[in-house]
Amino acid sequence: MTSPAMTVFRVNQQRAKQVSLEWERASYSELSAYCLHILREIGCPDTELPENLRTRDQQLNFITGFASFAFGEVLNVQSIN
Template sequence: MTSPAMPMIRVNLERAKLLVKELERSTYTQLSAYCLEVLHEIGCNDTELPDNLQTREQQLNFIAGFASYAFGEVENV
């Protein structure tokens, strides 16, 4: 039996993948600003990125993880 939630999860995962693909073309400054925005949304009041979000790869992984969670599916995109 197919779960009625599966189509929604697939849509959410696709949205997360599209967001990350879009952000892969962003500059380091744009990614950093977006990461700070996400951190502020989840309650962090720092004005600088933490040590584990200093590289472009770390930032993209953070955004991908947050997007997939926010869109309803925690998965490595």
């Protein structure tokens, strides 16, 4: 078994950028709805966006960050050195 201290998270930035570009064309209401969907997926029961997700830029950054996490992979540190 690999020690949890010996892993690193590597982000697939290319796929995250593709997601971001797709969502840049979305309306504000579509962005808001998707952000709420992501929040529910990670266990937040709120029905309203928090203060830090009220602007379009904040929402796009959140979606891109979530995509980075979702498309990332956990690698053994020794395999990337």
